[in-house]
Amino acid sequence: MIEIRRGRLEDHEAIAAIATDTFEWGDYVASVYPEWLEEADGEALVAVDENDQAIAVVHVRLLAPQEGWISGARVAGDHRRQGVGSLLNQAAQSWLQNRGAVVARLTTEEDNKAARSQVEKLGYRPVANFIxxxxxxxxxxxxxxxxxxxxxxxxxxxxxxxxxxxxxxxxxxxxxxxxxxxxxxxxxxxxxxxxxxxxxxxxxxxxxxxxxxxxxxxxxxxxxxxxxxxxxxxxxxxxxxxxxxxxxxxxxxxxxxxxxxxxxxxxxxxxxxxxxxxxxxxxxxxxxxxxxxxxxxxxxxxxxxxxxxxxx
Ligand SMILES: CC(C)(COP(=O)(O)OP(=O)(O)OC[C@H]1O[C@@H](n2cnc3c(N)ncnc32)[C@H](O)[C@@H]1OP(=O)(O)O)[C@@H](O)C(=O)NCCC(=O)NCCS
The missing domain is CATH 3.40.630.30 (Gcn5-related N-acetyltransferase (GNAT))
Known part of the structure; x- marks a missing residue:
């Protein structure tokens, strides 16, 4: 049974193990995770298994009173394609909605097919390309x-x-x-x-x-x-x-x-x-x-x- 809860400092080790060499250039999530826990306008959300072990993480933040930002989504390799990433994203959307945001945004690399098809299935639409x-x-x-x-x-x-x-x-x-x-x-x-x-x-x-x-x-x-x-x-x-x-x-x-x-x-x-x-x-x-x-x-x-x- 998968549950979503706020991230804690004790989850850092499990998250560092999930977010290792995610991309060709490496990964930044483990190094910034402790900062996410301190944010006044943001939060780290984690998905945990029946042993309360973190198997996925996402970062959510209000960038302006009505504009939300979701980043750093990582699902452990052996838990992918089971709906965990989508559950976490929806939890992040609720987090934003409860704080007055009217829009959620995120970015993915152009060639990240998994992330792109996941967020498109969740109802996101591409609005701009940056480099x-x-x-x-x-x-x-x-x-x-x-x-x-x-x-x-x-x-x-x-x-x-x-x-x-x-x-x-x-x-x-x-x-x-x-x-x-x-x-x-x-x-x-x-x-x-x-x-x-x-x-x-x-x-x-x-x-x-x-x-x-x-x-x-x-x-x-x-x-x-x-x-x-x-x-x-x-x-x-x-x-x-x-x-x-x-x-x-x-x-x-x-x-x-x-x-x-x-x-x-x-x-x-x-x-x-x-x-x-x-x-x-x-x-x-x-x-x-x-x-x-x-x-x-x-x-x-x-x-x-x-x-x-x-x-x-
Ligand atoms: C992107 C990521 C977070 C998706 O998490 P996930 O839990 O595996 O995704 P879900 O199970 O919720 O997927 C929902 C839908 O997204 C699409 N999808 C997910 N992974 C896919 C893949 N590898 N290839 C094609 N479509 C994919 C599918 O339509 C899937 O539905 P289906 O399984 O019923 O076909 C995960 O692959 C991951 O951690 N990747 C590495 C880090 C990363 O790229 N993060 C995003 C940075 S922006």
Whole structure:
């Protein structure tokens, strides 16, 4: 007899055994499971057998008052195709519904046939495709071992490195434009361009709010990003950048087909100038955007599908 209950710390070992080498790149569930137990807006749910032994896990979280996110579904190999994954997903939907969510969303890799057919059978529909972009920068970057200023500090009137220095010796034409911190007034035009251009349509209005978690973008998100000094602007677009030590995590890129190359080039320059090790971003899969990213040596990987299901 299978039961669903809240996950506990005692289940960690069983879950680590289930979530081992799940994908070609490994698995992250065992390392984050203890954090799921601490979340105020989320929960780990486990399926247990008659001995109260965990045989499956899922993570559920409210990303916004009415928007839920389900992730990290793992069923032990010898318990698959017995309806356990579906039971857990339905329990996660109830969890969200009880907290006021009107929609549940999740993502799977494009080639994960098992997960895709499972969630489609549960009534989810695919709404958007996203891909991860990664760009490495030369090890020493422009900082040459000097301490790295926080990204937002750059705009405080510090002298910027000379152009030749910024290009790390690569021959490069003069920069056409560069990103600067955006005031809150920039939230409006950024939101209009996002909403009216191809971006919102392809992304179903969603953005990667925190890594591989997607929720709807609102004008207020851009205002608060600007107030936290995380919204940047250049003539070709806007980016929201989450603070991070060595990596530049771009949580939102707003540009148009015509301006995309200029925006991405300026973004790469921002990373080089700051001396980060790499730039990471999750963007909707749109031909012109993928081409513009590839032209600046941004490596694209992990194509994913985002699914959505309205909650009754
Ligand atoms: C995806 C996963 C969670 C599904 O869990 P599960 O308990 O085996 O799924 P269910 O038994 O509830 O399956 C329900 C339906 O989904 C579909 N399905 C599930 N696994 C499938 C597979 N391997 N191939 C094709 N269809 C599959 C079937 O339609 C199935 O119904 P059926 O058995 O009556 O034909 C499980 O395979 C798993 O842990 N995979 C590894 C981790 C993973 O990929 N997680 C999802 C990340 S997004």
């Amino acid at each position: 991860h972009g990664h760009r490495s920068f030369p090890p020493l970057g422009v900082t040459n071992g000097r301490p790295r200023p926080a990204l937002a500090e750059r705009a405080n009137g510090r002298p910027r490195p000379a152009l030749a220095e910024r290009a790390n010796g690569r021959p490069r034409p003069a920069l056409a434009e560069r990103f600067d911190l955006a005031p809150a007034a920039e939230a409006e035009p950024a939101f209009v361009v996002f909403s009216s251009g191809g971006l919102a349509r392809s992304a179903h209005g969603l953005f990667a709010s925190d890594g591989w978690n997607f929720r709807r973008l609102h004008h207020a998100d851009l205002v608060s990003a600007a107030r936290r000094r995380q919204l940047w602007t250049c003539p070709s677009g806007w980016v929201a950048i989450r603070p991070s030590e060595e990596r530049m995590w771009v949580s939102l890129l707003v540009t148009s087909a015509e301006d995309s190359r200029g925006a991405i080039r300026a973004l790469v320059d921002l990373g080089e100038e700051h001396g980060v090790e790499s730039m990471e971003l999750i963007v909707p899969r749109i031909g012109w955007l993928e081409e513009a990213l590839a032209s600046e040596w941004v490596m694209l990987a992990y194509p994913n599908v985002v699914y959505e299901r309205p909650l009754p």
